[in-house]
Amino acid sequence: MEPPNGEAVNARPWRGRQPPARILAIRIQAMGDTVATLPYLSALRRQVPNVQLDFLTRSDYVDLPKSVDLATRVFALDGRRPRAQVLSAIRLLPQLWARRYHVVIDLQRNRASRLVRRFLLPRAWSEFDRFSPILGGERFRLTIEAAGMGPLDVYPDLRLREPEAGREKLLAAGWNPAADLVILNPGGAVRDRHWPVERYAVFARLLGEGLPRPVQFAVLGIQKVADHAAALRHELGDQLVNLVNATSLREAVSIVRRARLMVSEDAGLMHVAWVLGVPTVGLFGASRWVWARPHGNYSVLVVACRRPDGVCMHGTCGVGAPSCLQRLPVERVLQAAQAALRAPDGGKVIARGGQPIFGHQANG
Numbered sequence: 227m228e229p230p231n232g233e234a235v236n237a238r239p240w241r242g243r244q245p246p247a248r249i250l251a252i253r254i255q256a257m258g259d260t261v262a263t264l265p266y267l268s269a270l271r272r273q274v275p276n277v278q279l280d281f282l283t284r285s286d287y288v289d290l291p292k293s294v295d296l297a298t299r300v301f302a303l304d305g306r307r308p309r310a311q312v313l314s315a316i317r318l319l320p321q322l323w324a325r326r327y328h329v330v331i332d333l334q335r336n337r338a339s340r341l342v343r344r345f346l347l348p349r350a351w352s353e354f355d356r357f358s359p360i361l362g363g364e365r366f367r368l369t370i371e372a373a374g375m376g377p378l379d380v381y382p383d384l385r386l387r388e389p390e391a392g393r394e395k396l397l398a399a400g401w402n403p404a405a406d407l408v409i410l411n412p413g414g415a416v417r418d419r420h421w422p423v424e425r426y427a428v429f430a431r432l433l434g435e436g437l438p439r440p441v442q443f444a445v446l447g448i449q450k451v452a453d454h455a456a457a458l459r460h461e462l463g464d465q466l467v468n469l470v471n472a473t474s475l476r477e478a479v480s481i482v483r484r485a486r487l488m489v490s491e492d493a494g495l496m497h498v499a500w501v502l503g504v505p506t507v508g509l510f511g512a513s514r515w516v517w518a519r520p521h522g523n524y525s526v527l528v529v530a531c532r533r534p535d536g537v538c539m540h541g542t543c544g545v546g547a548p549s550c551l552q553r554l555p556v557e558r559v560l561q562a563a564q565a566a567l568r569a570p571d572g573g574k575v576i577a578r579g580g581q582p583i584f585g586h587q588a589n590g
Contacts, residue, residue, distance in 0.1 A: 237352035239374030245274045246328035246350065249375075252282045252342060253333040254303055254311060257494035258518065259362060260287045263333050265501050265576055266366040268296055269378040270331075280325060282318075282342065284311075289475035290498075295385040299325075303338060311338040319345050331373050333366055350374055362517045367577055380576040382503030382522065392477030396444075396484075399467045405440040406486040407467075408433065412454040413447050413493030416541035418512035418549040421491060421559070423454050427461035428556045429489070433563055434465065442467055444485075446478045446495060487567060489559065491551075492518055500525050503574050505566035507559065511551025512538035522576040524569035526562040530554040 240246055249270070253263045260283050271279055278298045281291045285302040292300050301322065304314040315338040323346060330348040332339045335356050343351055352373035355365050367378055401407070410430065414420045434441045444467040445455040455470045473481065479498055482488065488499035488506045492513040500506040500520040508520045511530045519527045530550040531538060543549035 235352055235355055235368050235372035237372035238350050239372065240329055240350035241374070242349070246277065248278045248325060248327045249274070249329040249331065250280045250282060250322065250325070250327045250346070251331045251333060252339045254282070254284050254336065254339060255287070255334070257287055257290070258497040260284070261290050261494065261497045261501055262363055263366050264291065264294060264296060264384055265380050265382055266363065266370055266378065268384055269380045270370050270375050271296065273375055273378065290479070293387060293476045293479045295387055308337050312341060314338070315341050322346060329373055329375070331370055333369055359516060361519065361521060363521060363576065379578050382501055382574050382576060384502060386480055386483060388476065389480055389483065391480035392473050395469060395472055395477060396467065396481060399469055399472065400464055401444070401467050402440065402442055405442040406437065407484050408441055408443050408487045408489065409482060409485045409495070409499070410443050410445055410458065411447070411488065411490035411493055411495045412445070413451050413495060414491035415493070416512070418538070418541055418543040418551065419491050421509050421551050421554060423457045424461070425556050427458060429559050430462055430465070432556065432560055436564070444481070445470055446473060446481060487563060489563060496520055505569050507562045507566050509551065509554065509559065511549055512541050512543040522574060524566065524574045526566045528554070528558060528562045
């Protein structure tokens with residue numbers, strides 16, 4: 227299987243006359259990348275509807291695949307560091323061996339995932355290309371197809387196991403069910419991946435004024451966004467529902483599914499939104515948007531970077547302070563949100579017939 231840049235995906239494709247009965251897919255980290263595999267695995271299940279499809283991920287992400295109706299079983303590796311993951315994989319190998327997988331699809335390709343794949347001796351397998359300068363989702367598709375499981379048509383068709391999870395917490399935090407829910411996610415990992423909170427507040431007021439229905443905004447996540455959420459609550463009052471540190475990952479997934487729109491920096495919940503078919507605006511500054519952008523014909527990409535290559539790899543803006551993303555005007559994000567809201571409710575596509583559909587892009 228040849229990806230667009232001409233490098234071969236390392237694989238031994240399935241050659242059996244009948245479809246495989248048991249497949250193991252592996253994606254260990256990070257959160258956004260783990261959730262991004264799910265629509266591609268859903269497309270795989272449509273290709274092989276009777277397959278036993280198991281998923282191996284990191285222990286703190288198991289709620290992601292468990293929250294959707296997809297995997298037969300979900301296995302977990304402990305630890306963030308490579309050595310800890312390898313040791314955890316060794317302990318898990320007897321359980322995985324007992325499942326007798328016909329195909330192993332390694333969507334990670336690190337030391338632990340390669341150990342698992344080699345020990346299980348599957349008849350067919352494929353390995354993720356970690357370094358190609360193409361969209362991460364496209365590389366997930368190529369990896370699955372290289373195992374002989376394609377071509378894939380990919381849609382945001384994931385079904386939640388607990389669609390009402392988190393509803394009571396939303397209500398308790400002041401959510402009005404009659405209002406459209408818009409999620410703001412100032413969750414970038416470092417300073418130069420943040421859009422200023424005061425611009426989020428101005429954006430929220432302008433967006434609310436232009437919508438025909440009442441709107442409420444919500445912030446989810448963990449402690450690192452607590453200060454941003456508190457500042458937005460101060461600016462927006464009861465129009466902002468603050469659920470930081472208040473939900474499990476499974477509850478957060480169900481709450482995101484209720485949203486009319488997600489506006490997010492390069493962070494995990496952005497990926498949760500677009501894989502669930504929620505119109506998504508991705509704000510990118512000092513990060514590799516070429517790999518991580520949301521895609522599909524219902525997502526909008528806003529790239530603030532002004533460097534010629536458009537990429538600042540390590541989270542530090544090459545232009546200096548204030549960063550490109552800190553300079554991004556509210557009007558650009560408002561236009562992107564309005565474009566995302568115009569996306570049709572039906573006909574949402576991530577990739578079709580082996581060719582990606584990237585939707586709208588707003589570069590500059």
